[in-house]
Structures are given as structure tokens and as C-alpha cells.
Amino acid sequence: DAGVIQSPRHEVTEMGQEVTLRCKPISGHNSLFWYRQTMMRGLELLIYFNNNVPIDDSGMPEDRFSAKMPNASFSTLKIQPSEPRDSAVYFCASTPGLGTKNIQYFGAGTRLSVL
Amino acid sequence: QKEVEQNSGPLSVPEGAIASLNCTYSDRGSQSFFWYRQYSGKSPELIMFIYSNGDKEDGRFTAQLNKASQYVSLLIRDSQPSDSATYLCAVNRGASGSARQLTFGSGTQLTVLP
Numbered sequence: 001d002a003g004v005i006q007s008p009r010h011e012v013t014e015m016g017q018e019v020t021l022r023c024k025p026i027s028g029h030n031s032l033f034w035y036r037q038t039m040m041r042g043l044e045l046l047i048y049f050n051n052n053v054p055i056d057d058s059g060m061p062e063d064r065f066s067a068k069m070p071n072a073s074f075s076t077l078k079i080q081p082s083e084p085r086d087s088a089v090y091f092c093a094s095t096p097g098l099g100t101k102n103i104q105y106f107g108a109g110t111r112l113s114v115l
Numbered sequence: 116q117k118e119v120e121q122n123s124g125p126l127s128v129p130e131g132a133i134a135s136l137n138c139t140y141s142d143r144g145s146q147s148f149f150w151y152r153q154y155s156g157k158s159p160e161l162i163m164f165i166y167s168n169g170d171k172e173d174g175r176f177t178a179q180l181n182k183a184s185q186y187v188s189l190l191i192r193d194s195q196p197s198d199s200a201t202y203l204c205a206v207n208r209g210a211s212g213s214a215r216q217l218t219f220g221s222g223t224q225l226t227v228l229p
Contacts, residue, residue, distance in 0.1 A: 033216065042219060043203065043219040045218075101207075103164065104205075106158040106160070
């Protein structure tokens with residue numbers, strides 16, 4: 001299996017622009033997670049889906065952030081408008097389900113720089 | 116109190132020594148515990164998981180769990196320079212609904228000196 005696939009790997013944009021990050025989970029995995037990692041705040045969960053349904057979006061920082069999972073093999077995280085403080089590495093992870101023993105597998109991440 | 120706490124380090128050990136990484140968690144109902152390794156500029160990768168009290172060994176790695184003390188540790192025997200990375204402790208609280216996901220500690224940076 002190719003693992004969790006994220007695109008783009010790097011994104012540089014200007015403040016105010018819309019940014020869309022993409023994720024393809026491991027085939028057969030029913031749960032998908034979006035994280036943000038910064039030096040100051042570490043790895044933070046933004047939102048997660050189970051069977052394409054958002055379960056908990058309490059980690060989404062504000063209304064500028066939105067996430068969708070239109071089907072089992074694709075999810076997007078959108079920031080509109082972007083701000084310099086959104087600069088971070090965004091990871092997507094997937095797991096077979098929400099069982100407590102399920103292991104989360106991470107994608108390579110998208111490094112976002114907002115100028 | 117943070118839900119998952121780790122010493123940020125940096126922790127330096129000489130090559131061949133035992134590296135000991137510690138993690139405490141606040142929710143006594145937590146059920147599953149994971150150690151991820153993250154190299155600089157890379158994504159977290161799972162190296163160990165443990166669900167029951169006691170020790171679990173996998174090669175040079177040993178995870179130790181003490182639920183009464185709310186403490187989980189990772190021992191790396193015969194440390195190698197390639198073990199130099201940040202180690203993230205993650206805890207699954209196991210409750211229903213929104214709590215059914217991982218909470219990560221801030222990570223401990225380990226450097227193994229040749």
C-alpha cells in the first residue's frame with residue numbers, strides 16, 4: 001500500500017489567499033484525521049472523520065478553516081483567507097476505525113508558509 | 116495540567132547507552148498508549164504501542180506502562196546515532212464520542228552522541 005498521500009508537500013502563499021490541502025487515506029481505512037504541527041503548540045488535532053462524516057471539529061481554530069471528506073478516498077482542508085499565523089506543517093493520518101487500539105498512520109505532511 | 120506531558124529535553128546519551136523517555140497522562144481512564152518517532156522534517160511513525168500494565172519489548176525498544184501511576188515510558192537499549200529524533204507519546208482515552216482519538220505530548224528530543 002502507498003500509505004497516506006498528501007499534496008502538495010510544500011505550499012507558499014500570500015496572506016489572504018485560499019489554500020487547499022489534500023489527503024488520500026490508506027485504502028480500507030475508515031477514519032481520517034487532520035493535524036497541525038508548530039514548534040510552539042506541537043501536534044494538534046484539528047478535525048477527524050469516520051466513514052466520511054465529521055465527528056469532532058472542535059480543534060479547528062476558526063471559521064477560516066474548513067474540511068470535507070466527499071468520499072472514502074479523499075479529504076481536503078481549506079483555509080480561506082490564509083494568515084501568516086497559519087504557517088505550520090499539516091498532517092493527515094488514517095486508521096482502520098475508531099477503536100482505541102487502532103494505530104494512526106501519518107502522511108508526509110504539507111509544509112505551509114503564508115507570507 | 117496538560118493531558119499528556121513529556122520532558123522536552125533535549126536528552127543526550129552516548130552511543131550504546133540506554134535512553135529513557137518518560138510520559139505522564141492525566142486521564143486515569145486512558146486505555147491505549149503509543150510512542151511515535153519523528154525525524155526532523157518528517158512525519159511521525161509508530162514504533163511501539165502498549166495497552167496493558169507492565170513491559171512490552173520489541174527489539175531494542177521496551178515500552179513500560181503503569182496505569183496506577185499514570186506513567187508510560189520508552190527505553191531504547193544500545194542507542195544508535197540513527198535513534199536521534201523527537202519521540203512523541205500519544206494517549207487514547209478510549210471514551211465515546213469526541214474523546215475517542217489520540218492526544219499527543221509535546222515530544223522529547225533525543226540525541227545519541229557517537
